[in-house]
Amino acid sequence: MQPTAKSEPAAAIPLSPGPAAGGSMVPRTAPATPDGAGAVPGPAAAPGKVHAAARPALVTHRDCPPPHALPGCACADMLSPAARYCELFVDVQHSGLFADSKTFPDCIPNCDPDLIVARYRESRDTPGFSLADFVQAYFTRATVPDSHYVSDPASTLREHIDSLWPVLTREPVAHPPQSSLLPLPHRYVVPGGRFGELYYWDSYFTMEGLAGSGRGDLIVEMARNFAYLIDHYGLVPNGTRNYYLSRSQPPVFALMVDLLEREQLASAIDFLPQLRREYDFWMDGADGVRPGHAHRRVVCLPDGAVLNRYWDDRPWPREEAFLEDIETAMRSGRPHHLVFRDLRAAAESGWDFSSRWLDSPSTPGGQPADLATIRTTAMLPVDLNALLWHLEMRLATLCEQAGDAAAQAYRTAAQRREAAIQQYMWDGSAGAFVDYDWCRGAPRPCLTAATVMPLYLGLAQAPQAQAVARAVTERLLDAGGLATTECTSGQQWDHPNGWAPLQWLAVRGLARYGHDDLAREIAQRWLATVASLYMHECKLVEKYRIRQSAGRAKGGGGGEYPLQDGFGWTNGIASALMALYGDVPATCGADDMAP
Incomplete structure (x- = not known):
């Protein structure tokens, strides 16, 4: 057990005037926070006036992001919809005009946004005003390819x-003026469904599938898009919408570069500048953070060891999940800006949402958990830190090849991180790699599929890989593949759901250490699940229920939105696994292959 970390003291900070008329400079004190980030004011809790039949709001337009750029970014696409449209944005999100909170942030303005806001303020209190008519007149709903396929x-x-790759491929077209969509210079593959833009970690697993389908052309273009994003924004955002620019996702760009080199499509050293800049993004503040404190994504533990966490620079409700986040914050009993940040940090993890980030259940078999107990920024995730170790190792190697003296610094950083992972994230009694709660000085008890990431990257020692294989077999392997976690919380990144990327990490990680039989077993069970649902419904979906069920496989449940078809990384991992283990027979289903 390690000592509990201390928090940063509270700091008095001026609040920037909001985008609404009449904003004023007033001091606001940010409460001391367990994550050591008491430097960003959160939204006020008092309800404000909301127009157009919207109910009273916890968050008003004055609590939305100020219209200035985030640190390190200098692009014209920075102004997100909440900052552009102020109270109009809040009112629309509260109005119920759209079933999905993501719809309005993705809408395209029909004229200058400043003019739209001015006309809204002029007309909203006039007799007979209709918010629905106003939105229809001034906005065009973003084209979401329907299920015509x-x-x-x-x-x-x-x-x-x-046959699905062309359906999910998007061409670089004229960027809709002042929309939330970020422009890209090359073709890319989207996940599908409501996710019609490029997503970061999804794309790596999609690219592995493109390799299995012989689509090296698309792999190269997608990698170039990610290099472009790093060059222009200083990070790879969660997705290519400007409301995602305050957060990233698991740093897998180095894995994409490895894939390019493996497939002989490009040299990794060509991407050295972007790899270095992404590393700088994740390590911002590392030189000055004190033991027991944190800065953004960097945590310095009491003994001086430096590890990373997930984070988001905006302590407001996610624009694409506005109402959901407000409702979660209202249930929490905590300062709302802390809840918003933890929700956003979980979105950066890609595991949104999971018992990994919640106070309950902390052990298998718990009751459905309340998302309001989320504490993402208090967790040091094992998979994130393993990915950053891999990035440090790759930077060291590439710098050596380039004759760059920084190689030794990166290698030393990797060695220190490896020692910290072994100290804080290896649970010998459980025989597994686990997340670490740095605020409480304790490992997390619920086993998750993130335990396989150190195997996938070659960080684990052989005896550890043996122990992980045993833990996976006993605690995570189910009839339809590998469970996401052993906890059943009601969240979509928990049992009984299975997700394609975690199957790939487990299969390749176990095979890397010689556990070929278990790797093959997981691959075959997963492919049987995917094939079963395809055989009955002729589609692939975002996630699957991996428990044994009579008749056929089923799509997974939970989450903030309906089950999505498409689906980029499911297609990709099925393609990659079939390239390794052979195609699934056309008549094969989960009932045929599950034990």
């Missing part, structure tokens, strides 16, 4: 996946 029931799973 009809699968051919006679197609094999492989044929179906190969």
Whole structure:
């Protein structure tokens, strides 16, 4: 057990005037926070006036992001919808005009946004004003490709996946003026469904599948898009919308570069500048953080060891999940800006949402957990830190090749991180790698599939890999593949759901250490699950229920939105696994292959 970390003292800070008329400079004191980030004021809790039949709001337009750029970014696309449209944005989100909170942030303005806001303020209190009519007049709903694609029931799973790549591919077209969509210079593959933009960690697993389908052309173009994002914004955002620019996702750009080199599509050293800049993003503040404190994504433990966490620079409700975040904060009993930041940090993890980040349940078999107990910024995730170790190692190697003297510094950083991971994140009694709660000085008890990341990257020692294989077999392996966690919380990144990227990490990680039989077993069970649902519904979906069920496989549950079809990384990992283990027979389903 390690000593509990101390928090930063509270700091009095001036609050920037909001985008609404009449904003004033007033001091606001940020409460001391367990994550040591008492430097950003959060939104006030008092309800404000809301127009157009919207109910009273916890968050008003004065609590939305101020219209200035985030640190390190200097691009024209910085102004997110909440900052552009002020109270109009809040009123629309509260109005119920759209079933999905993501719809309005993705809308395209039909004229200058400043003019739209001015006309809204002029007309909103006039007799007979209709918010629905106003929105319809001044905005165009972003085109979401509908499900016009009809699968051919006679197609094999492989044929179906190969035919889907063109459907999910987007061309770089004229950027809609002042919309939330970030422009890209090359083609890319989207996940599908409501996710019509490029997403960061999704894309790595999609690219592995593109390799299995022989689509090296798309792999190169997607990698170039990510390099472009790093060059222009200083990070790879969660997705290519400006409301995602305050957070990233698991740093897998180095894995994309490895893939390019493995497939002989490009040299890794060509991407050295972008790899260095992404590392700088994740390590911002590391030189000055004191033991027991944190700065953004960097945590310095009491003994001086430096590890990383997930974070977001905006302590407001996510624009794409506005109402959901407000409702969660209202239930929490905590300062709302801390809840918003923890929700956003979980979105940066890609595991949104999971018992990994919640206070309950902390052990298997708990009751459904309340998302309001979220504490993401208090957790040091093992998979994030393993990825950053890999990035440090790759930077050391590439700098050596380039004759750059920084190579030794990166290698030393990797060695220190490896020692810290072994000290804080290896649970010998459980035989698994685990997350670490740095605020409480204790490892997290619930086993998750993140335990396989050190194997995937070659960080684990052989005896540790043996122990992880045993833990995975006993605690995470289910009839339809690998469980996301052993906890059943009601969140979508928990049991009984299975997700394609975690199957890939487990299969390749176990095989790397010689556990080929278990790797093959996981791959075959997962492919059988995917094939079963495809056989009955002629589609692939975002996540799957991996418990044994009579008749056929089913899509997973939970989450903030309906189950999505498409689906980028499911297609990708099925393609990659079939390239390794052979295609699934057309008549094969989960019932045929599950034990």
